[in-house]
Amino acid sequence: MTSKNYSPFHSLVQKVLSTRFGAWYGSLTAHHFDRMVLKLTGGRMTMGNIVSGLPVAVVTTIGAKSGLSRTLPLLFIRDEHDPNVFALIASNWGSKHHPAWYFNLKANPHATCSIRGQVREYVAHEASGEEYDRFWQYAMGTYLGFPLYKQRAGNRHIPVMVMTPVEQ
Secondary structure, eight states: OOOOOOOOHHHHHHHHHHHHHHHHHHHHHHHHHHHHHHHHHSSSSHHHHHHHHHEEEEEEETTTHHHHEEEHHHHHHEESSTTTTTTEOOOOOSSSSOHHHHHHHHOEEEEEEEETEEEEEEEEOOOHHHHHHHHHHHHHOOOHHHHHHHHHHTTOOOOOOEEEEEOO
8 A cells, every 4th residue: 555655734734625624625626726726837736736745637538428628637546556557536525426527537438637747648447346446545545535535425436447548
């Protein structure tokens, strides 16, 4: 399992974001701050990355219903076996329903992802079995909010979408 050493400030921010209030506030505001910081840093960083220390990928999907391009920053979990592969955890801040990006990737698994300004094409698949368990363990070692989000999600299974690079 990943063992992250975050600064005291990053740990505090993560603790706040994992609370009900923090998740509610973050879900309403984070994308606005992220958009501004992405612009200022040339797409290399997000506000979430700066204040929490967490790894963030800017993911562009195609809308499942609209067919339109949808871009948003998402926390990602690097595969410890293959550093080119990562996972997105569809926790949706611990809410009772899946995030829209999950449905977008299910409908069209091709996505463009930018990590620290490096843009690459990926194809997604939903993890199951051992692969799911492995990424869930990585996720819990990366961000302390995931176990709390799982509790708040209740009976909802939190999907894990594995992003594999398309060879060019």
